[in-house]
Amino acid sequence: AQKITQTQPGMFVQEKEAVTLDCTYDTSDPSYGLFWYKQPSSGEMIFLIYQGSYDQQNATEGRYSLNFQKARKSANLVISASQLGDSAMYFCAMREYSSASKIIFGSGTRLSIRP
């Protein structure tokens, strides 16, 4: 069974600093995808970044990068030069491609950026 773990319920970071949000996962499927979503207080889910299990390089999207360590089964999100607008809930998610392909979410990390 697939499982996603986010061990940081909340984090405070000074504006303009970089922040790393932790995510570990567990799966027996060799083919899977890892996602990060941002959920502001409005409730919408905003897709940030994707990493496939067979991708050789870490994914990057603007200020977001995914530190993918396959052997350790971790997929940490790194946000560089944090901004006040980055304050939100962040969810790590996984999809197993060989099975039902549903997307399962971790418990989330609430990130607060201090001015």
Add this chain to the structure above:
Amino acid sequence: GAVVSQHPSWVICKSGTSVKIECRSLDFQATTMFWYRQFPKQSLMLMATSNEGSKATYEQGVEKDKFLINHASLTLSTLTVTSAHPEDSSFYICSARGGSHTEAFFGQGTRLTVV
């Protein structure tokens, strides 16, 4: 990214009535749609997965007669909460996947309050 529209964004209904929530993919064909429920300050809990033209697959513990899901076309899925009770009050959010997209895109969510 692709656009998924969910309607209504909020609804208040009386106990015992039914409520229908719509989820539409506006610019791509959604072969798969997912329905999630989110309690305050918690993660998204997958309720069911629906593929166009077939019956939805419900997660364990989700009452299929209580939460009716219809995915009759490649752009529309509906969730009907039947005989709603106050404990059904929650944030319901859909996501859709299809076309050339690896990730799933989310609707804006529906906040249901049953009084």
